[in-house]
Amino acid sequence: MKRVSPPKALRRKSSRESRLIEVINELEQFLSAQQIHKILNEQGSSIGLATIYRRLERLSQEGKVDALISPSGERLYRRCGQDSGHHHHLICRICGATQEFDLEAVEVVTSKIAKKHGYQDVSHNLEVFGVCASCQSSVTKSISKPKLR
Ligand SMILES: [Zn+2]
Ligand SMILES: [Zn+2]
Ligand SMILES: [Zn+2]
Numbered sequence: 093m094k095r096v097s098p099p100k101a102l103r104r105k106s107s108r109e110s111r112l113i114e115v116i117n118e119l120e121q122f123l124s125a126q127q128i129h130k131i132l133n134e135q136g137s138s139i140g141l142a143t144i145y146r147r148l149e150r151l152s153q154e155g156k157v158d159a160l161i162s163p164s165g166e167r168l169y170r171r172c173g174q175d176s177g178h179h180h181h182l183i184c185r186i187c188g189a190t191q192e193f194d195l196e197a198v199e200v201v202t203s204k205i206a207k208k209h210g211y212q213d214v215s216h217n218l219e220v221f222g223v224c225a226s227c228q229s230s231v232t233k234s235i236s237k238p239k240l241r
Contacts, residue, residue, distance in 0.1 A: 108139045112147055116157055121188030122168035160219045180217075184224035 115131055123131075125148055129141045148169050152159035158172045160181065174192045178199075182191040198218060206214040 108137060108143075109147060111135070111137050112139065112144065113151075113156075116151075116169065116171045119170050121190060122158070122160065122162070122170040122183060123188075124166050124168055128169065160217070163221050180219065182220045182222065184227055185221050186223055186227040189224045189226075 111132060112128070115128060115135075119128075125141060125145045128148070129139070129144050132139050132144070148157060148159065151157045152169065155172070157169050158181065159167060159169050160183075162168050163185065170190065172192075173190065177194075179192050179194050180198070182193060183189070198216075202216050203214065206212070
């Protein structure tokens with residue numbers, strides 16, 4: 093007869109997760125899991141990087157955070173600025189400022205293309221990277237070499 097006591101770590105885990113969500117809610121720009129990990133550690137949380145990765149992936153699948161791949165191939169996360177529904181992001185490559193947008197034309201064109209080729213149950217991601225107006229005025233000279241292309 094074995095008695096398995098309920099895992100003590102359970103409660104602690106959920107409070108760690110709520111700390112993670114609090115930090116994400118304060119984010120104004122997309123950050124990598126490593127940057128989020130650093131913020132949490134600075135606040136005294138002992139949450140591990142692997143745990144953060146897993147939680148962030150789950151939250152993004154649930155639509156609670158936005159996840160995207162930066163031009164340098166890094167996976168970045170941020171609280172979604174738009175409560176619901178499919179949308180796109182316009183992101184400053186320098187400061188990370190983000191605009192959320194919907195564009196009907198994108199939806200129409202992508203579904204037409206899919207239909208034309210006989211695809212069903214399609215989805216897409218569209219993230220637009222650029223340099224925002226305030227970064228253009230502050231660093232005009234230092235961005236002569238665009239990273240993309
Ligand atoms: Zn969003
Ligand atoms: Zn900017
Ligand atoms: Zn779309």
